Amino acid sequence: MNTHTKPLRGMTRRQLLTGATAMGAFVIGSGYVAGSNAAWATEMQAMSPEGFATLVQMARDIYPHDRVADEYYAAAVKGYDTQDKAEMAEQGIAALNARAMEMKGDDYLNIGWERDRVDVLRSMEDDAFFQTVRGGLVTGLYNQKAIWPIFGYEGESYSQGGYINRGFDDITWVG
Amino acid sequence: MAAPFDRNDDSVVVIIGTGAGGGVLANELAQKGVSVVALEAGGRYLPEDYINDEWDSFGQLAWTDPRTTSGDWRVAKDFSGLPAWIVKAVGGTTIHWAGASLRFQPHEWKALTTYGAIDGASLIDWPIDDAEMAPWYDKAEKKLNVTRTNGNPGLPGNNNFKVFEAGAKKLGYKEVHTGNMAINSRDNTDRMSCQQTGFCFQGCKWGAKWSAAYTDIPEGEATGNLEVRSKCHVARILHNEAGKVTGVEYFDEAGNLQMQKARIVAVAGNSMESPRLLLNSASSMFPDGLANSSGQVGRNYMRHLTGSVYGIFDKPVKMWRGTTMAGIVRDEARHDPSRGFSGGFELETLSLGLPFMAAFLDPGAWGREFTSALDQYENMAGMWIVGEDMPQADNRVTLSDVEDQHGLKVANVNYSDHANDRAMRDYAYKVGSQIYDSLGATRTMPTPPYPSTHNLGTNRMSEKPEDGVVNKWGQTHDIANLFVSDGSQFTTGAAENPTLTIVALAIRQADHIASEMSAGNI
Numbered sequence: 027m028n029t030h031t032k033p034l035r036g037m038t039r040r041q042l043l044t045g046a047t048a049m050g051a052f053v054i055g056s057g058y059v060a061g062s063n064a065a066w067a068t069e070m071q072a073m074s075p076e077g078f079a080t081l082v083q084m085a086r087d088i089y090p091h092d093r094v095a096d097e098y099y100a101a102a103v104k105g106y107d108t109q110d111k112a113e114m115a116e117q118g119i120a121a122l123n124a125r126a127m128e129m130k131g132d133d134y135l136n137i138g139w140e141r142d143r144v145d146v147l148r149s150m151e152d153d154a155f156f157q158t159v160r161g162g163l164v165t166g167l168y169n170q171k172a173i174w175p176i177f178g179y180e181g182e183s184y185s186q187g188g189y190i191n192r193g194f195d196d197i198t199w200v201g
Numbered sequence: 202m203a204a205p206f207d208r209n210d211d212s213v214v215v216i217i218g219t220g221a222g223g224g225v226l227a228n229e230l231a232q233k234g235v236s237v238v239a240l241e242a243g244g245r246y247l248p249e250d251y252i253n254d255e256w257d258s259f260g261q262l263a264w265t266d267p268r269t270t271s272g273d274w275r276v277a278k279d280f281s282g283l284p285a286w287i288v289k290a291v292g293g294t295t296i297h298w299a300g301a302s303l304r305f306q307p308h309e310w311k312a313l314t315t316y317g318a319i320d321g322a323s324l325i326d327w328p329i330d331d332a333e334m335a336p337w338y339d340k341a342e343k344k345l346n347v348t349r350t351n352g353n354p355g356l357p358g359n360n361n362f363k364v365f366e367a368g369a370k371k372l373g374y375k376e377v378h379t380g381n382m383a384i385n386s387r388d389n390t391d392r393m394s395c396q397q398t399g400f401c402f403q404g405c406k407w408g409a410k411w412s413a414a415y416t417d418i419p420e421g422e423a424t425g426n427l428e429v430r431s432k433c434h435v436a437r438i439l440h441n442e443a444g445k446v447t448g449v450e451y452f453d454e455a456g457n458l459q460m461q462k463a464r465i466v467a468v469a470g471n472s473m474e475s476p477r478l479l480l481n482s483a484s485s486m487f488p489d490g491l492a493n494s495s496g497q498v499g500r501n502y503m504r505h506l507t508g509s510v511y512g513i514f515d516k517p518v519k520m521w522r523g524t525t526m527a528g529i530v531r532d533e534a535r536h537d538p539s540r541g542f543s544g545g546f547e548l549e550t551l552s553l554g555l556p557f558m559a560a561f562l563d564p565g566a567w568g569r570e571f572t573s574a575l576d577q578y579e580n581m582a583g584m585w586i587v588g589e590d591m592p593q594a595d596n597r598v599t600l601s602d603v604e605d606q607h608g609l610k611v612a613n614v615n616y617s618d619h620a621n622d623r624a625m626r627d628y629a630y631k632v633g634s635q636i637y638d639s640l641g642a643t644r645t646m647p648t649p650p651y652p653s654t655h656n657l658g659t660n661r662m663s664e665k666p667e668d669g670v671v672n673k674w675g676q677t678h679d680i681a682n683l684f685v686s687d688g689s690q691f692t693t694g695a696a697e698n699p700t701l702t703i704v705a706l707a708i709r710q711a712d713h714i715a716s717e718m719s720a721g722n723i
Contacts (some may be wrong), residue, residue, distance in 0.1 A: 087568075091567070093571050158567075165556070168560075169256050177576070178519070181554070183398050184406045184407075189397040190397040191358075192683040194359045195359055195363065197517075201366070
């Protein structure tokens with residue numbers, strides 16, 4: 027149920043296409059999607075830039091980590107930007123936008139609040155497309171070694187001789 | 202005659218599988234001068250090959266051949282094609298195991314007598330007991346060089362243990378320590394000591410943890426009496442008109458069907474593959490599968506009552522550092538029906554790396570409730586619940602309609618929780634959470650069972666032939682020269698991690714087989 031009338035309505039498609047937006051991922055000209063801070067950009071191989079930008083936002087809304095930058099979400103879903111997967115992804119995004127329009131009156135990417143986008147996703151969470159994207163993110167996002175330090179995870183330690191002399195028992199607040 | 206053996210040599214013992222059961226049996230027989238051909242479906246990986254990365258290691262070691270699932274267990278929904286997280290390699294799941302090496306409690310050999318009949322449970326007593334097994338446990342602890350036995354000190358406690366220990370002691374638990382682990386707490390002639398590296402589940406790169414892959418297997422091969430054929434998948438066990446087994450058919454690495462003759466066949470492929478093989482070996486003489494006159498092959502599949510509790514604190518823990526499972530509370534392992542269930546459970550420290558935490562913390566979950574927990578990964582402590590689950594006749598392995606890469610029907614694993622299992626899990630979640638709450642945890646998470654690592658039953662040991670598949674020696678009731686040598690022999694599961702018991706049974710079985718061979722009885 028959506029009782030308010032989109033007080034923080036997201037950007038319009040025109041704003042999106044001209045890059046006049048505060049959203050993380052946006053389309054720059056034809057064939058590219060980039061981060062708003064210009065830290066990353068990816069060239070589209072098979073998906074539409076709008077479709078891919080929507081997919082990146084969907085990925086963040088499924089597994090939101092505010093300290094993980096968009097480039098890692100983009101990397102996690104870049105696998106759909108191929109000849110054999112783009113059609114499935116675009117169809118899924120089209121269905122997502124149709125549901126967003128039905129429930130919130132706008133395209134998914136234009137919905138300003140995460141909770142409203144999550145409402146849309148919840149209504150589709152048993153669909154094959156949602157489950158494919160979510161399942162793929164479990165490895166596609168969390169198995170990127172570059173994000174592990176954000177969570178404090180140190181990965182392998184064998185190359186450094188384990189932790190026997192490097193703090194396996196260095197906790198100070200118990201015992 | 203020394204290894205390698207001819208495929209027409211019908212004097213050999215063929216062992217199928219090389220893990221805690223098959224790998225140990227192979228070495229023990231080889232040491233006694235018995236000729237052994239061990240057929241292993243997986244490849245050979247040693248410490249220098251192990252990968253300290255969860256998904257890469259999973260890809261290297263895990264059994265990912267198809268299986269199917271059914272029943273109300275959550276694994277069937279979340280991981281429908283992966284009922285078990287076990288290893289396909291020479292040495293089997295002894296590469297992956299955590300090293301926890303506990304003896305059964307005396308009463309656990311007599312579950313029916315101790316607990317009484319329980320509705321819906323197919324409890325029986327083991328045909329062996331604590332006194333019978335004590336000397337074999339002694340040998341197993343010596344072989345595995347278990348901590349807190351044979352004069353070995355305990356392992357030092359890591360960060361995750363220190364949190365666990367402090368909370369447990371606040372709750373008044375008494376038997377709290379760093380466990381009885383088959384991980385060296387000091388160097389010995391065979392293996393170096395633990396370097397607190399983590400990644401125990403991915404294979405110990407130091408070789409500090411006992412694994413058949415780099416102990417029993419090479420020791421057996423060094424005698425000249427053991428030939429291990431890796432990447433050989435057994436398709437069926439053959440028999441003659443007298444109803445004795447005569448050998449096996451297997452697909453070799455190139456995918457060609459081969460035949461190996463045998464005097465004795467011992468099945469040790471884990472509780473999913475062992476019954477699958479017996480069922481797939483059906484013939485006109487044994488239309489329901491080998492050793493299945495009782496209809497018990499595949500039944501009473503047990504996986505231990507499991508679950509995890511993770512606690513989040515306002516300060517760092519770094520639980521992944523150090524030995525993964527060196528921490529235990531044993532106070533709840535007793536049988537005390539006043540808690541609302543029969544049997545007991547152990548609490549053991551556990552950690553997963555970030556990639557596996559994302560996959561297993563709450564499979565299928567998404568959104569901020571889930572990700573806000575992962576955001577606190579560095580401040581998490583974790584424990585595993587391992588308790589006795591009830592054997593049930595319909596929790597069973599059957600043949601699926603799905604076929605594997607060799608055209609062999611795969612195992613379907615059907616499992617549903619018994620009411621006793623649910624009562625025990627709820628209680629264990631509660632006390633596990635209290636351990637962390639007592640130290641000021643800001644959030645605790647009762648985490649559902651992972652794909653099974655403890656796979657038990659399905660060829661259970663019984664006094665009466667109609668109640669099970671094998672006798673007290675692991676010899677099938679129906680066929681004198683066909684043995685079962687893995688955890689599928691388990692009559693009941695007990696609360697303890699099963700490897701030490703599987704090893705003790707294998708050492709004992711080797712003794713029996715060798716003496717029966719000498720006596721000309723088999």
